[in-house]
Amino acid sequence: MTAPRLLVVDDEPDLRTLYELTLLREGYEIDSAGSVAEALEHLKAGSYSAVITDMKLPDGSGLSVLRWLEQAGRPEKALVITAFGSAENAVEALKAGAYDYLTKPVDLRQFRLVVGSALGRVVPEPAPAVEDGATAPATALRLVGESPAIRAVRSLIDKVARSMAPVLVQGESGTGKELVARAIHDHGARASQRFVAVNCGAIPENLLEAEFFGYRKGAFTGANEDRQGFFQAADGGTLFLDEIGDLPLAMQSKLLRVIQERSVRPVGATAETPINVRILSATHKDLSAEVAAGRFRQDLFYRLNVIQIRVPPLRERLEDLGLISARVLARIAQDAGVSPTPRLTAGALQTLSRYGFPGNVRELENLLHRALALAGGEWIAAEDLGLPDALLDEGRSESQFAAIDTPLPVEPVAEGLTLPEQLPGDLARYLDEVERAILLRALEQHRFNRTAAAASLGLSLRQIRYRMARLAISAGDS
Ligand SMILES: Nc1ncnc2c1ncn2[C@@H]1O[C@H](COP(=O)(O)OP(=O)(O)OP(=O)(O)O)[C@@H](O)[C@H]1O
Ligand SMILES: [Mg+2]
Structure with a gap:
């Protein structure tokens, strides 16, 4: 491995020597310059791991070295040395893209630390545990x-x-x-x-x-x-x-x-x-x-x-509701050991986007938590969200009702359909039996939550209610 090369820019020869000696002892290779012009000459001739520059130079400011690096798209990390107590300079340097700054008179221990950190060399021993120190993936x-x-x-x-x-x-x-x-x-x-x-x-x-x-x-x-x-x-x-x-x-x-x-x-x-x-x-x-x-x-x-x-705020980026909800649902489902991850019906998503979310993503999270428990199935419909009825009904006419409650996206069905060996003598009765069995299975799978069971079958709540009534299926209210 070759030693990192550093460029030191300071017009004060004594300080330059001090910095050079300190850095050489750390095993770096050093070039030095006494002015902005000289610094740029070095930079044009070759690349460095980092540039350490004084702020006040005879032919300009250290900031112009920073700006040059930025404009040239150079990867060098820049460290700026500012006069003591000059918060303005430090802040300005950071805004101009400096990695970090040091204040005069430079404390050599700190100098080594900051340079090491810029070069990604600082590996302090792991600190003992305090609450919430853990780095999440x-x-x-x-x-x-x-x-x-x-x-x-x-x-x-x-x-x-x-x-x-x-x-x-x-x-x-x-x-x-x-x-x-x-x-x-x-x-x-x-x-x-x-x-x-x-x-x-x-x-x-x-x-x-x-x-x-x-x-x-x-x-x-x-x-x-x-x-x-x-x-x-x-x-x-x-x-x-x-x-x-x-x-x-x-x-x-x-x-x-x-x-x-x-x-x-x-x-x-x-x-x-x-x-x-x-x-x-x-x-x-x-x-x-x-x-x-x-x-x-x-x-x-x-x-x-x-x-x-x-x-x-979330209300300024409603177009993200679908993506964020999907991400949040995936996390909740994983935590709860629920599989597959439930999805929002188109109607549910529309209802959500009408809500203002004063509590932003955190509120969305809480709401989805409840909805998931309530829906108990693969689909979360508008009714499961626990939002005021006014939001549910708004803009929803009779003719739109079924469309809105249709799950999204629609998936292909009827693959692997097996017919009975003997054809039924009474088709209507036979189909009723099949429908009844399917409805019961869906209701069971969704813990008798009709909204979810309906959604899983591509039905609206009204449609499943109708079919249940017709086939005399009674299920706990949902
Ligand atoms: N864009 C996003 N995508 C996915 N999850 C998000 C997004 N934004 C926020 N969250 C989730 O929303 C919850 C709130 O986020 P976070 O705690 O970062 O917000 P905060 O602004 O610090 O909130 P508070 O003011 O309550 O402290 C977290 O669980 C976070 O994971
Ligand atoms: Mg917070």
Whole structure:
């Protein structure tokens, strides 16, 4: 394996030497440049694993090196070194596509860590278990939908997954904000590391500091041993701060400090521990309004909101209802050991699309859970959804009734039909017997839910009722 090649850009010869020495010791190959022009010369002549550039250069800004890389579609990871306390520069660099940034004066330990992380070399020892650290398989968590809105979200996820830039995911509750955060993690270089999700609103205020930063034995009554916080648990991976808008102001300040310093001090500890964590956050609140109202720190908002992803409410992407429902039903059916996965009739899908879904995908999920239990068969009809009758009947005239309740799609029938050896002497009676047996079998299979049994036979509820009455079949009400 050849050593990764790095390009270091800084106009200060002493600093250049310091960076070079540090990186050489890590086993990298180094080229260096003192200006934007020199950097571009090197880049045009060959490729690198990463470019580390100072922000302020004699003939321009480090950002122009970033822009050049971006425009040329180059794969080099870019790291930017900014002046201390200049949040603007750091945020601007991340927005321009930098993988990460470092602040001056550069802490060499952190320098090695950040470079290693950019090159995918950081493999911290696995953290001991904390709740919800488990990484779910990426395939089970796909964000389904083909609407322009959800496609845009997916392509943004792909784009931001490869950097360290903080992402704020905004959207109404139940829209899939956590799914988006997990997708960012799963598509990035940290996928094999931990994804730690924290619900900021669910932790009592007096425990926040200990939960986030950990504590040392004896730090307070009951602290019988050292304990890691969320930051340490997520080291090398991703920390997802859910409902960030619920974080109290005092804790916001502490969080801001940790983000700036990239190190945490556990409660009761004297020394700081460096950490390398990517921060993603989510909220259903309008954070800029929270800032305006004085409930959220402007500077923290600025740091977390480097890239924003808005997850649209379900009612803005109704064309995805069919796909999302199918995915959700497949998951529920699998969990419940139901096979084959029940499907929605065309009428059910139409009824769903008339509903506003104030609770978004989460509400759809709950609704399908109930409907599946209620329908108990292969098909879920409009009646099984438990939605108000007004939605069921709307736009449904007598003539449309049967069509709407017909399962979708229609599958070929009557294959392998066997005739009796002796032809029946009374055809009408014989057919009634056959129909009766089939209806009973269908009803049994669907636990006497007539709607589902009807749907499985390609009948509407009215049609099966009629046939049951005619053949004097009585079944428990459904
Ligand atoms: N596009 C989608 N495809 C499939 N499932 C989805 C989709 N969007 C959301 N879900 C599912 O809907 C549920 C809610 O999603 P998630 O928890 O990510 O939403 P949220 O915005 O974080 O909700 P809350 O505000 O309640 O925390 C999850 O079970 C998720 O798997
Ligand atoms: Mg959530």
